[in-house]
Amino acid sequence: MTSIEKVPFVDLVTPHQELQTELVEAFKLALRTASFVGGPAVEGFERDFAEFCGAKHCIGVGSGTDALRFALTAAGVQPGDIVLTVPLTFIATTEAISQAGARIDFVDVDARTCTVDPEKLRHYFEKHCVEDRASGRMIHRSLGKPVTAVVPVHLHGQTADMDPILEIAARYKLTVIEDACQAHGAAYFSRKENRWRKAGTMGQAAAFSFYPGKNLGACGEAGAVTTDDESIAGRIRMLRDHGQSKKYFHEIEGYNGRLDSIQAAILRIKLRHLARWNEQRSKAAKLYQEFLAPMSGSLILPYQPSWSQPVYHLYVVRTANRYELQKHLNDAGIGTGIHYPIPLHLQAAYANMGWKRGDFPVAEETAEQIVSLPMLLG
């Protein structure tokens, strides 16, 4: 980082200063009422966020990672199942799969959208799996385990191409859990249903992160699951709260994964500004698009398909000279990031899984070329 950063990669100070009076009031109310766990702030935020997404239920939890893990378990993923996702995502996606007891497997991304390539997903089943007549489940031939779920990741604020994914999921009896941790408010035009659908309403359940740098960020850790399925919602309410249906009646072993009440109160205030902030991100992306278009020979700009209304959590360009570009911007006092530099199948954490360079070439090449440019509001 330069000593004087004129343009930070992300500015978490200004939006909080603008809302400081309201945020401090929310904190004071929590102190006055000693409302720290559960209560009206959590319930109010859950109602408001469900409405924002157009989902029937929202269950506040401790983080996006909790949200993914609880959603997988509550939707029926069993220890020993195989759950598919992409190698170009934050490791929380795969941590949640492993922590739900399942085995991770990957499908490569599409080069233009950086989200799961539906044709490769189809190919995975046609090439590697065989149907088990008794259960109707798809069994991975060499791993000998059922493939029961897929986690499409709505990366950088843009949804995956959900129509073909949902069609493949219906055909092969897969549970779909959206990783919407970077996509609060993103929309997808379903050609099949001829309507726009919001991130968080397309799978059996969806996970959101409210990590501070997200489009909707807490002042600490927080997350949520959205779902239209009453029984999934009920199971997540138990999982987040030590498996109890009422105090000290534990139906299952769960976790300490509740949404903190102060964070919920803060999120509720910030949620009122989310649509406007998302709009500002789109405007900033449009400006980038205009300014950078003449450099399209050396810089690949984000691809926005006609079916996508992204919320630009990140504005990610691609170039063969990524480190040169970063250095040049850094010297000019402009912060950048890389999301993410090493695809998950090549991470040390998964060295024992047998994946190697070349297994997911699109994710590998993308990870070598991407640079995230500053995304500032206002």
Ligand SMILES: Cc1ncc(COP(=O)(O)O)c(C=O)c1O
């Ligand atoms: C794609 C993706 N999945 C999952 C997560 C996990 O969220 P959290 O950090 O709130 O646990 C994040 C957030 O960093 C993310 O970007």
